[in-house]
Amino acid sequence: MLVETDDRSGFCFGVKNAVEAAEEALIAGKKVYSLGQIVHNDQEIERLHELGLITINYDQFRKLRDSTVLIRAHGEPPETYIIAEQNNITLIDATCPIVKRLQWKIGQTWKDLQAKGGSLVIYGKEGHAEVIGLMGQTGNKAILTDGKSNLEKIDFTREIHLFAQTTMNYSGYDSLSEKIRQRIILAGNNPDDLLHIHSTICGQVCNRQPALEKFAAGHDVIIFVSGSESSNGKMLYEVCKRINPYSYFISSPEELKREWFTGKKSAGICGATSTPQWLIEKVRQKIESLDF
Ligand code: SF4
Numbered sequence: 001m002l003v004e005t006d007d008r009s010g011f012c013f014g015v016k017n018a019v020e021a022a023e024e025a026l027i028a029g030k031k032v033y034s035l036g037q038i039v040h041n042d043q044e045i046e047r048l049h050e051l052g053l054i055t056i057n058y059d060q061f062r063k064l065r066d067s068t069v070l071i072r073a074h075g076e077p078p079e080t081y082i083i084a085e086q087n088n089i090t091l092i093d094a095t096c097p098i099v100k101r102l103q104w105k106i107g108q109t110w111k112d113l114q115a116k117g118g119s120l121v122i123y124g125k126e127g128h129a130e131v132i133g134l135m136g137q138t139g140n141k142a143i144l145t146d147g148k149s150n151l152e153k154i155d156f157t158r159e160i161h162l163f164a165q166t167t168m169n170y171s172g173y174d175s176l177s178e179k180i181r182q183r184i185i186l187a188g189n190n191p192d193d194l195l196h197i198h199s200t201i202c203g204q205v206c207n208r209q210p211a212l213e214k215f216a217a218g219h220d221v222i223i224f225v226s227g228s229e230s231s232n233g234k235m236l237y238e239v240c241k242r243i244n245p246y247s248y249f250i251s252s253p254e255e256l257k258r259e260w261f262t263g264k265k266s267a268g269i270c271g272a273t274s275t276p277q278w279l280i281e282k283v284r285q286k287i288e289s290l291d292f
Pocket residue numbers: 012013014015073074096097098099166167202203204205273
């Protein structure tokens with residue numbers, strides 16, 4: 001059987017950068033705490049914990065003093081930086097540069113809107129770490145929507161700035177933009193004057209979709225490797241499943257089943273942006289040996 005791995009799978013550069021920053025500090029002998037899970041993948045977390053990384057939550061962070069804390073790729077709201085300063089915490093800021101720029105842009109736009117009025121809308125998932133950081137740039141006063149919720153809070157007669165969490169999908173963002181355009185028209189105004197759509201979805205995730213569709217169509221069976229917590233993983237797995245019904249979601253090589261490969265001539269292995277390359281390689285070796 002031909003076994004092929006998708007060369008676009010594995011960490012995006014933001015996550016890769018955060019993991020490398022953690023490894024570097026741990027290898028230098030520092031005691032490093034990660035505020036929240038550095039990556040949505042249990043196997044990678046376990047590997048980093050073995051190197052000494054300690055994952056903490058916000059309550060533990062608030063009580064911490066004189067320590068080193070890593071900020072993961074998702075970024076943090078301003079409050080986190082204030083607490084760090086008050087508690088003499090050294091930060092390893094591994095916020096992805098794309099997220100950092102988005103935070104800055106939201107902060108600037110929010111400031112501008114204070115003078116002239118209008119709405120700042122964020123298309124994202126409530127409670128997602130990146131969204132908490134983005135909302136924090138506006139003192140949590142931006143309007144957060146999943147495309148349906150909270151739309152009634154938007155003032156359709158004034159300027160509207162629309163931003164998206166970096167890992168949302170293009171089609172959802174397009175349909176939200178269109179909904180807002182229609183509401184502006186209904187309110188008797190010209191959307192071209194009032195609506196500012198900021199292009200903030202990260203290509204590292206979203207441009208993968210068409211390539212993944214091709215990959216899923218090109219193999220008899222698809223093994224998708226991801227942590228069950230990864231929203232990006234769930235979304236990309238759905239893409240595979242839609243194209244190829246013989247797609248299976250696993251988090252570790254132990255979950256592989258021999259019968260999935262019976263009568264199949266080719267297997268494709270792919271994963272989320274939070275799936276480490278070494279794990280994909282382990283899955284490949286296990287399939288090639290068919291030793292399960
Ligand atoms: S998905 Fe994009 S924005 Fe998010 S961490 Fe990765 S590179 Fe950065």
